[in-house]
Amino acid sequence: MLGASAERKPVPPFGERHERLRAEIREFVEGELRPHADEWERARSFPDDVFRRMGERGLLGLKYPREYGGRGGTWVDEAVLCEELARCGSGGVAAGIGAHIGIATPPVWKFGTEEQKQRYLVPAIKGEKIAALAITEPDAGSDVASIRTRAERVDGGWRLSGSKTFITNGVRAHFLVLAARTRPEGGHRGLSFFLVDTDRPGITRRPLEKLGWHASDTAEIALDGVVVPDDALLGEEHAGFYLIMANFQWERLLMALGAVGSMRVLLELAIARARARRVRGRPLGSFQAIRHRIAELATVLSVGEALTYHALRLFADGLDAVREVTQAKLFTQRAAVAVADACLQIYGGAGYTCADGVERALRDLRLGPIGGGTDEIMKEILGRQMGL
Structure with missing residues (x-):
């Protein structure tokens, strides 16, 4: 913990209830996820059973209504989970869990029919079915209007290619x-969403190698004439762009919260290292250069935390x-990479050789300025917000 600051009262929108939830989640993360982080990184995957164990504890449905198996909580409850997942020791594990609860299942909850919720959301909250959001394409990343995957009407359903x-x-x-x-013409108005079971004929999935997030599977997916029934349509036909936009803010806010949680963990590690390592008979932290560097990092964390919590308060209200949200996402992603790099420097050679997962954190956090909308897209949004 960060000294006396850890004893302060929770900062709104977090309250005492959220701190009790935080303690519950931290016990699970540090007891059941963190001890396996190195093993799962080497395996390039983590077990599906993680989802089931989290489902049994109600951690996959914190914000979802009780009628679907959730806890009936709020967005802020899930924010606590996102921050605490940073303590699992693997950005890949946190990403896999976060993608399921934060970006793949919310559209089913918001736009799904009752039958779709029973078929997909309920087992997803239990951890019996794992979900993935499939938007990005080789030539359509942040520019979702350029999506080329086609859905053509056939008897009784749709053919996806x-x-x-x-x-x-x-x-x-x-x-x-x-x-x-679902319309041949380009632009935003011809997009629709579908719920697609991955065991359908015509789906091919291939894992991708990555700089970081090694424990998370990241796939390239090909759809060759995949036929789905009429009731696979999620939300209104041609209204998919609005579905995308509805979830972008929460995805970006979760990324900011995850970065704040990661910076907090890294700073704790750097302080512990500065206290424990001795150089010329003195603790490393007694040298002014190290002490001042850690003070700077603590300030960066505080700025990121304040900006993110402010955005969370507005969103939750x-x-x-x-x-x-855009400012929080933009600032925290680069800040987290810089904090990880500085902490690795404080560790010295030990940081470069995987001690305490600092080098892994640096690799994992580098996705932040790209995923969920690049830094450049965030700046474009902010520029337009200011009338430019």
Whole structure:
């Protein structure tokens, strides 16, 4: 913990209830996830059973209604989980869990029919079915209007053809929440979403190698004439762009929260290292250069935390938080990479040789300025928000 600051009262929108939830989640993360982080990184995967164990504890449905097996909580409850997952020791594990609860299942909850919720959301909350959001394509990343995957009407349903890439949980997923073009003309107005069971004929999935997130499967998915029934359509036909936009803010806010949690863990590690390592008979932290560097890192963490919590308060209150969420995502992702790099420097050679997972954190966090909308897209959004 960060000294006396850890004893302060929770900062809104977090309250005492959230701190009790935080303690519950931290016990699970440190007891059942962190001890296996190195093993799962080497295996390039983590067991599906992690989802089932989290489902048994109600951790996959914190914000979902009790009628679907959730806890009936709020967005802020899930924010606590996102922060605490940073303590699992593997960005890949946190990403796999986060993709399931934070970006793949919310559209089913918001836009699904009752039958779709029973078929997909309920088992997803239990951890019996794993979900993946399939939007990105080889030539359509942040520019979702350029999606080329096609959905054509056939008797009794739709035929899907195209490809997706960089899909978190794409290899292990039991179903995809997939964006496809239902009008031949380009632009935003011809997109629709479909719930696609991955055991359907015509689906091919291939894992991708990555710089970081080694324990998370990231897939390239090909769809060759995959036929789905009429009731696979999620939400209204041609209204998929609005579905995408509805979830972007929460995805970006979760990324900011994850970065804050990661910076907090890294700073704790750096302080512990500075206290324990002795140089010339003195603790490393007694040298002014190290002491001042850690003070700077603590300030970066505080700025990121304040900006992110402000955005979370607005979002949780149902207010327009596009500017604040975008700023939080933009600032925290680069800040987390810089904090990880600085902490590795404090560790010295030990940091470069995987001690305490610091080098892994640096690799894992580098995705932040790319995923969920690149830094450049965030700046474009903010520029337009200011009338430019």
